[in-house]
Amino acid sequence: MTDTVPYTIDVRRMAAFSAVELYALLRLRVDVFVVEQACAYPELDGKDEDALHLRLLIDGETAAYARLWQPENRAPRIGRVLVSPGHRRKRLGEALMHEAISACEAHFPGQPIALSAQGHLERFYRSLGFAPTSGEYVEDGIPHIDMQRPAGHS
Known part of the structure; x- marks a missing residue:
């Protein structure tokens, strides 16, 4: 793991979240993905209810976050x-991804893990065992690339 706080x-x-925690x-998420990245898109996309929400907390505050879910037949x-x-x-960032990978392996054992990476983060995700499964495309005004980590990758 990395040397983190x-x-x-x-x-x-x-x-399982209280209304205050969920808010x-x-x-x-809106502050980062919609406001900071200047992307007008539907952040509340209907996938949250079926997802697992992984947070790294520092002194009770969400310091890092990832959403984990399994689309039907994928x-x-x-x-x-x-x-x-x-x-x-x-x-x-690296600690968050290690925790997210571990949680996926625990909740969805024996399956590959997919993500849609912002293009400038491809090298970071490659270092975690993900490989491109698409060419670069633009989503919400930001270059992305689909990537997948094989099941059982260590």
Whole structure:
């Protein structure tokens, strides 16, 4: 693992969040993906209820987050990956992805893991065992590439 600040891991379904916790989580996602990245798109896409929500918490605050879900008849996916602006210099991105991969392996055993990576992060995801499965395409004004990590990759 990486040399990061101490954090706790919280993985749960949307129904297990209090209204205040859920509001804070969704606000963080909108702040990063819609406001900071200047992307007008449907952040609340109807997939949250069936997903697992993985948070790295520092002093009770969401420092990093990823959404894990399995679309019908497809590989489990890691999405909505973010590190909170106030925690970005703490090397949490790699820790978050290691935790997300571990959670996917525990909840969706024996299956590959897919994600849609922003193009500038392809090298980062390759370092975690993901390989491209598509060419680059533009989604919501940002270059992306589909990637997948084989089942059982260590």
